[in-house]
Amino acid sequence: MATRTIEQRRQDARAAYDAYLAACPARQLLDTISDKWVSLLLNALADGPKRYSDLSRIVAGVSQKMLTQTLRSMERDGLVTRTVTPAVPVRVDYELTGLGRDLQPLMRAIKSWAESHIEQVHEARADYDARA
Template sequence: MTTRTAAERREEARAAYDAYLQECPARQLLDRISDKWVSLLLNALADGPRRYSDLSRTVAGVSQKMLTQTLRTLERDGLVSRSVTPSVPVRVDYELTPLGHSLQPVMRAIKDWAESNIEQVITARETYDAR
């Protein structure tokens, strides 16, 4: 039996992640970042820290419950940090962590692609529905 170093074992574990496999934990992360509220909030936080109320105004249509839940899960996943400033009223700011910033180019590209191609998608839907 060959003895492996801790670094070798970590590399083998990393290589074992395959999102096509049902039990792969990366699937949970893909599920999280593909959520519409997650993508919109990550893009809204791209330019720096934002207050809860500012995020609520920026991301039209998100309920308080969904905004709170989404921010909590992003904080739990290490993509967003929350800072509380004791004042009256209490000030709560959210900002991207370094891990969240590393995801930003992908999220911005998806948002930009959706905005640039929505007309073609609408046309394709109309053509499909007309058949």
């Protein structure tokens, strides 16, 4: 086995987490957090724990199946915790973890940007469509 220099090892370490590479784990995480349901749920949970039914009401248009799958994915990635309280009916609450809270300012900024710039985007789309 050839001996590698410190600089070669540094380059290898940088390349290991280069999101432009298809196999990069960071790219997989970017795929997850760029999902529309993930971003909406992260924002919906910003004010504290919510029940499944609350999230279903807050995030309009999400099906039960997609809400369940997205919350499971977020839990698996360490973005939310799921707390089950035995009662009749069973109560299930979701809350952001430390990782989820760290991501929150970015997601809030993206949501805010989208809400404040949607008119400009609509105008750009109309201009583009008129030219095409």
